Amino acid sequence: MNTEWALAWMKGCAEQAHEHREELIELDRVIGDSDHGENVDRGFRAVVEKLEADASESIVDVLKLTAKTLMSTVGGASGPLLGTAFLRAAKSVGGEALDGAGAAALIEAALEGITTRGKAAEGEKTMVDAWAPAARAAREQADAGAGVADVLRAAADAAAEGAEATIPLVATKGRASYLGERSVGHKDPGAASTALFIAAAADAASAVKEG
Ligand code: ADP
Ligand code: MG
Numbered sequence: 005m006n007t008e009w010a011l012a013w014m015k016g017c018a019e020q021a022h023e024h025r026e027e028l029i030e031l032d033r034v035i036g037d038s039d040h041g042e043n044v045d046r047g048f049r050a051v052v053e054k055l056e057a058d059a060s061e062s063i064v065d066v067l068k069l070t071a072k073t074l075m076s077t078v079g080g081a082s083g084p085l086l087g088t089a090f091l092r093a094a095k096s097v098g099g100e101a102l103d104g105a106g107a108a109a110l111i112e113a114a115l116e117g118i119t120t121r122g123k124a125a126e127g128e129k130t131m132v133d134a135w136a137p138a139a140r141a142a143r144e145q146a147d148a149g150a151g152v153a154d155v156l157r158a159a160a161d162a163a164a165e166g167a168e169a170t171i172p173l174v175a176t177k178g179r180a181s182y183l184g185e186r187s188v189g190h191k192d193p194g195a196a197s198t199a200l201f202i203a204a205a206a207d208a209a210s211a212v213k214e215g
Contacts, residue, residue: 005102005152009212010066014055016204018048024200031193035180039080040193047078047086063102067094081178082194085118085131092117107155107209108146111202112139122177129175129187131194137162138202153213156206163202167195 021028021044028041051073060066067090075087096113097106115135124130141162145155168191175187178194 005063005107005209005212006100007060007062007066009102009152009208010063011055011060012208012211013205014048014051014066014070016208017044017201018052020200020204021045021048021197024197028193028197031191031196034190035175035183035187036193037080037179040082040197043078043080043082044086044197047074047083050074050077062100063097064094067091067097081122082131082197085122085194088117088121089114089135090117092120102152104146104149104151104155107152107159107205108139108142111135111142111156111159115139124177127173128177129170129173129180129192129195130177131192131198133170133173133192134163134166134195134198134202137166138198151213153206153209156202156209160199160203160206163195163199167191167199170195 025041025045028044029038032038032040051070054069054073055066058069060069071087071090071094074083074090078086092113093110096109102110115132118132118135122130124132126132126136138159142155142159145158170192171190172188174185175181175183180187180192
């Protein structure tokens with residue numbers, strides 16, 4: 005995968021954030037402050053605008069500009085967390101082209117950025133509960149010799165399952181932790197958006213592969 009994939013991924017994130025804006029707002033209304041859908045919609049819209057204005061020449065350029073834009077346009081916890089994720093992801097990319105192992109390393113690096121920044125462990129009902137299983141699934145596929153599209157598809161499926169699995173959890177990090185036991189029974193908005201963003205990565209890989 006190349007720069008075209010990274011650009012398609014960010015465009016896909018923007019489309020997903022926009023399409024699922026109300027749903028993410030609703031999830032955040034129940035256990036947070038109703039802004040997650042708005043935050044990621046605004047953030048990725050700004051990312052796409054910046055990418056269109058700037059001639060990014062590599063995957064690294066695209067991911068770095070994405071990180072910078074998310075950090076400066078998204079208020080709330082998710083801006084710095086996703087910003088750090090994309091910054092670490094950028095740093096994980098070695099050369100011009102990404103292979104299956106590189107895609108797994110990218111997801112692992114994103115997860116590491118989020119945990120370094122937010123100090124949440126798995127099971128605390130945050131976006132980590134989607135990124136962590138995604139990273140494991142990606143690594144498993146890459147080790148089995150899978151290419152980028154299959155690695156990312158496995159990661160996306162695991163992220164979606166991880167997001168669903170936040171429903172019975174008690175939030176102990178972030179705004180939802182103020183609710184304590186009352187956070188049980190609701191999906192974490194950041195885990196839900198993560199599943200959308202990783203699915204966008206997989207869709208972009210399939211599209212670039214076929215196109
Ligand atoms: P805010 O909580 O400031 O309103 P958002 O609504 O945009 O910001 O994002 C909320 C999401 O951020 C949560 O659903 C959760 O997934 C994620 N989050 C919050 N705190 C942390 C943390 N310390 N580590 C990882 N993710 C976190
Ligand atoms: Mg919020």
